[in-house]
Each structure stands twice: as structure tokens, then as C-alpha cells.
Amino acid sequence: MILRFLILVGLLFPVAGYAEKHFDFSPGCREAYRAIVQLRLEEGGRLLAAEKKRDPDNLIPEFLGNYIDFFQLFFNEDAADYPAVKIRLEQRLNSMEEGPETSPFSLFTRSVIHFQWAAIKVKLGGNLDAGLEFRRSFLESQACRQKFPSFGPALMVSGAMKVVAGTIPDGYKWLSNLLGIRGSVKEGMRELDQFLGMDDEWSGLYRDEANFYYLYLQFYILNKHEQVFSYIRQHNLDVRNNYLYAYLYANLCVNDQQSALAKQIIEGRSRVAGYLDMPVWDLEMGYASLSHLEPGTPMYLERFLRRFRGRFYVKDALEKLSWYYYLRGDQVVADSLRREVIRRGTAESDADRQALKEARTGVWPNKTLLLARLLTDGGYFKDALESLQGVSTSSFTRPEERCELAYRLGRIYDGMGRKDEAIAAYLTTIKTGEGLREYYAARAALQTGYIYEGRRDCERAMGFFQKCLSLKDHDYKNSLDQRAKSGIARCRGE
Numbered sequence: 001m002i003l004r005f006l007i008l009v010g011l012l013f014p015v016a017g018y019a020e021k022h023f024d025f026s027p028g029c030r031e032a033y034r035a036i037v038q039l040r041l042e043e044g045g046r047l048l049a050a051e052k053k054r055d056p057d058n059l060i061p062e063f064l065g066n067y068i069d070f071f072q073l074f075f076n077e078d079a080a081d082y083p084a085v086k087i088r089l090e091q092r093l094n095s096m097e098e099g100p101e102t103s104p105f106s107l108f109t110r111s112v113i114h115f116q117w118a119a120i121k122v123k124l125g126g127n128l129d130a131g132l133e134f135r136r137s138f139l140e141s142q143a144c145r146q147k148f149p150s151f152g153p154a155l156m157v158s159g160a161m162k163v164v165a166g167t168i169p170d171g172y173k174w175l176s177n178l179l180g181i182r183g184s185v186k187e188g189m190r191e192l193d194q195f196l197g198m199d200d201e202w203s204g205l206y207r208d209e210a211n212f213y214y215l216y217l218q219f220y221i222l223n224k225h226e227q228v229f230s231y232i233r234q235h236n237l238d239v240r241n242n243y244l245y246a247y248l249y250a251n252l253c254v255n256d257q258q259s260a261l262a263k264q265i266i267e268g269r270s271r272v273a274g275y276l277d278m279p280v281w282d283l284e285m286g287y288a289s290l291s292h293l294e295p296g297t298p299m300y301l302e303r304f305l306r307r308f309r310g311r312f313y314v315k316d317a318l319e320k321l322s323w324y325y326y327l328r329g330d331q332v333v334a335d336s337l338r339r340e341v342i343r344r345g346t347a348e349s350d351a352d353r354q355a356l357k358e359a360r361t362g363v364w365p366n367k368t369l370l371l372a373r374l375l376t377d378g379g380y381f382k383d384a385l386e387s388l389q390g391v392s393t394s395s396f397t398r399p400e401e402r403c404e405l406a407y408r409l410g411r412i413y414d415g416m417g418r419k420d421e422a423i424a425a426y427l428t429t430i431k432t433g434e435g436l437r438e439y440y441a442a443r444a445a446l447q448t449g450y451i452y453e454g455r456r457d458c459e460r461a462m463g464f465f466q467k468c469l470s471l472k473d474h475d476y477k478n479s480l481d482q483r484a485k486s487g488i489a490r491c492r493g494e
Contacts, residue, residue: 021057021098023105029060030205036067037208039243042274044068059099063109066092070116075247075278077123077310089117104148111140111157123312137161152202155195160213162188163221166489185221185489192217211237212248221486223450225256241270243278250284257415259288259378279308283317290320291378293371297324312352314345319355323374327367334364350476357475366401372408381415384408403433407440410447419451430467439475442468446480449487458491465491 032047114137121130144154253262286300322337341359375384410425426444433441449464468484
């Protein structure tokens with residue numbers, strides 16, 4: 001009777017705290033997290049399922065489940081997945097609030113979830129919703145920093161957001177002002193540096209994710225291209241087995257005029273099963289191959305367009321594919337693809353807007369200038385310069401083409417390290433192009449600013465960054481303004 005009574009008491013009045021929700025980054029959760037941030041999502045999902053079964057009241061597996069949803073939606077943008085995932089988002093946020101407020105993960109998990117969903121909502125076209133998510137994440141990260149100052153991971157998220165908030169272009173200023181978001185490039189990068197310099201269990205666990213933010217921001221915001229590639233080499237980042245690193249490295253190479261290296265990285269990835277299937281690999285390979293007009297270009301871009309379910313870079317990929325056939329002399333296919341640019345995808349990114357604008361004009365770019373552009377973008381500077389031998393401003397009738405010739409020469413000389421010749425060409429570009437809608441003058445001003453910044457002549461550098469900002473109504477306005485603002489902030493030490 002006594003035994004039965006004790007069992008009954010145990011069932012009716014369980015031991016206090018036995019079923020309380022808690023945050024436990026257990027060994028199994030750590031293993032799952034490492035797999036997920038390497039984009040081995042199948043393995044990560046299996047490990048999380050096992051952890052949920054082992055400890056149903058642990059909130060960390062639920063938190064890490066958001067990483068899986070985030071990576072799938074961020075890279076593949078399949079809107080059909082969104083409704084179900086959105087329900088899980090709301091459930092996860094409610095679950096995180098059930099955890100003990102004495103744990104830094106109470107605020108940190110919610111900050112990360114909102115941060116990830118800000119990126120997702122940008123991809124899915126909700127800028128205001130994205131801004132609200134960013135604001136929630138920003139406030140929670142700051143609260144976590146204040147309440148738990150020794151908890152390093154909060155620095156990682158807080159630092160990344162401060163850098164982004166500090167470089168919001170004028171085209172989105174209304175949103176940052178509405179939401180009351182303020183940031184600082186210098187302070188944000190200092191926080192990321194501080195976190196990466198830590199030597200504790202959390203800095204070790206979160207290093208892969210922190211490296212991704214750090215290198216991306218160093219490249220695109222601080223313009224420290226050489227330092228980024230040196231960091232990757234010196235720290236022996238695993239670009240074979242870690243798909244997040246591989247994607248980052250390849251993408252940076254494509255945008256740093258290193259197409260050959262980008263292809264090498266993509267082709268060198270591990271081919272074992274279980275990684276996230278990402279059509280964007282074909283997009284990056286298509287871009288890299290196009291720069292040399294390689295025969296495989298159509299295969300990659302067509303496969304991307306066939307398999308990708310998202311909206312970003314669809315128009316841009318179609319335009320790039322049309323260029324391939326245009327330069328190869330197949331005008332019928334090129335014209336057909338131009339019509340597809342108008343019909344498919346959205347115009348939310350600068351690249352897609354530019355593709356749509358050019359398709360609507362009905363005017364094809366000059367073949368000589370287009371070939372020089374592609375060769376330069378790929379890092380084939382000698383070939384690009386040779387393609388312009390014997391070409392002068394008298395070779396063109398349109399002022400846009402004369403301006404572009406100066407700009408292309410500037411980019412070639414810049415890439416070859418012939419900086420004085422690059423500056424001369426850029427100044428010609430600014431003079432002839434500041435009244436045009438094309439982006440050449442603004443980008444030439446930006447590049448000239450970069451050259452003077454590299455020479456530690458900050459006064460002249462800021463003058464050209466300001467010149468870039470002053471030019472109105474040109475293509476790529478938001479992205480070029482963001483880079484110019486970042487340059488000014490660097491020169492001022494902000």
C-alpha cells in the first residue's frame with residue numbers, strides 16, 4: 001500500500017522542476033549544430049530528432065531546427081515551403097519564451113531566430129516585415145549583451161547587425177528611421193573581432209558561423225579583399241567539407257574577379273550525400289564560366305533556371321545566358337532569352353532590375369565592350385586589354401559607349417595594378433558619365449576612392465566616395481551608395 005501511495009503521489013505531484021523547459025547545448029546538440037552550419041542538414045535533422053526524444057523539454061533542438069528552415073529557404077527560396085515554415089517560426093518563438101530567463105539563451109535564441117527571418121523576408125519580398133524582424137533581433141541582442149556581458153555569442157549577432165545597420169543605403173533610410181535602427185561599422189566589427197578572439201566553449205562552437213559573418217562583412221563592407229582571402233588560407237577553412245565555407249569562398253571569388261578559382265572551389269566540394277541541394281552552385285558556375293565564354297556556360301545557367309524555385313537573380317541569370325548566345329552569334333536564342341527576362345522573376349535585386357531595364361530597351365550592348373566586361377569580371381585582364389586593342393572613343397557613336405570604354409579600361413588597369421592609369425580612365429569616366437543613367441561614373445568614383453584609400457590618402461578617398469553618393473538616378477544606386485558610405489565610415493574611423 002505504501003509503494004502504491006508513493007507511486008500515486010509521484011504521478012499527481014511530480015518532482016518540482018522535472019518537466020521544466022530548459023536550454024541545454026548538450027553534446028548531441030553541438031554535433032547537430034556543427035553539421036547544420038556545414039549544410040549537412042540531413043544529419044543535423046537526425047541528431048536533433050534523437051535529442052528531442054532523449055530530452056523533450058530541452059529547447060535547444062527546437063532552436064536549431066530554425067537553422068535548417070533558414071538555410072533551406074535562404075538558399076533555395078522555395079515559396080511553397082514558406083507557409084508551413086512560418087507556422088514553425090511562431091511556435092519556436094513561443095517555445096523560447098518558456099525557457100528560464102536566467103539563461104542567456106532566452107534572449108539569444110530569439111535574437112537569432114528574428115535575425116534569420118529578417119534575411120528570409122528580404123528574400124521573399126517583405127522589406128517592412130524584414131525590418132521589423134531585424135529590429136526585434138537588434139533589441140534582443142543588445143538586451144542579451146547587457147544582461148549577460150560574458151556570453152560571447154551575443155557579440156557575434158550584435159556585431160553583424162551593427163555593421164549592416166551602419167551602412168543602410170539612402171534608398172532604405174525611411175525604413176531604418178521608422179524602426180529606429182542605428183549602427184556603427186567600427187563598433188560592429190570590433191564586437192566580431194572580440195568574439196573571434198575569445199577562447200572559451202562558445203567561441204569554439206560558434207566559430208564557423210562567426211567566420212561567415214566576419215568574412216562576408218570584411219569583403220563587402222570594409223572592402224578588405226586581400227585580407228579576407230589571406231584569412232581563409234591562414235585559418236585553413238575547410239572549403240571542401242563545409243558547404244557554407246565553400247559557398248562563401250566561391251561567391252567572394254566570383255565578385256573579386258577570380259573566376260578560375262571560384263570554379264576550382266565549387267568543383268572541389270565533397271560529393272558525399274546529405275548536403276543541402278542548392279541550385280545556386282550552378283548559378284555561380286555559370287557566372288564564372290561566362291567570363292571566358294566557356295561551352296559549359298549554358299548548361300549551368302539553364303540548370304539553375306530549371307531547378308531554382310526562388311525569385312532573386314532569375315532575370316540576371318537569363319540576361320547572362322542571353323549574352324552568351326549573343327556573343328556566340330546566335331541572335332534568335334539571345335532574343336528569346338531577352339523576352340524571358342521581362343516575363344520571369346522579379347526586379348528586387350539591383351542585378352535583376354538592371355537586367356529588366358536593359359531587356360526593355362531592346363538595345364543590345366556593344367559586343368566589343370561586353371566581351372571586355374566579361375573578361376575583366378573573370379580576372380582575365382590581359383585578354384580583356386587585348387580585346388580593346390585598336391579601339392578608341394571614335395569607334396563609338398553613343399555617349400554611353402564612349403563612357404563605358406573609359407570605365408572598362410579603368411577596371412582593367414585597376415585589376416592589373418596599374419593604378420595611375422586606372423585613375424586617369426576613371427576620371428574620364430566620371431567627366432563623361434555623371435549626367436548619364438548608367439552606373440559607370442558612380443562606380444568609377446567608388447573605385448577611385450578605393451585606390452586613394454589604399455594609398456592612405458583618406459581626404460581624396462572621401463572626396464570620391466562623396467562623389468559616388470552625389471550622383472543620382474543611376475543603375476545600382478543602393479548597392480553603390482552602401483559601399484561609398486562604408487568607405488567614408490572607414491576613412492573617418494567610425
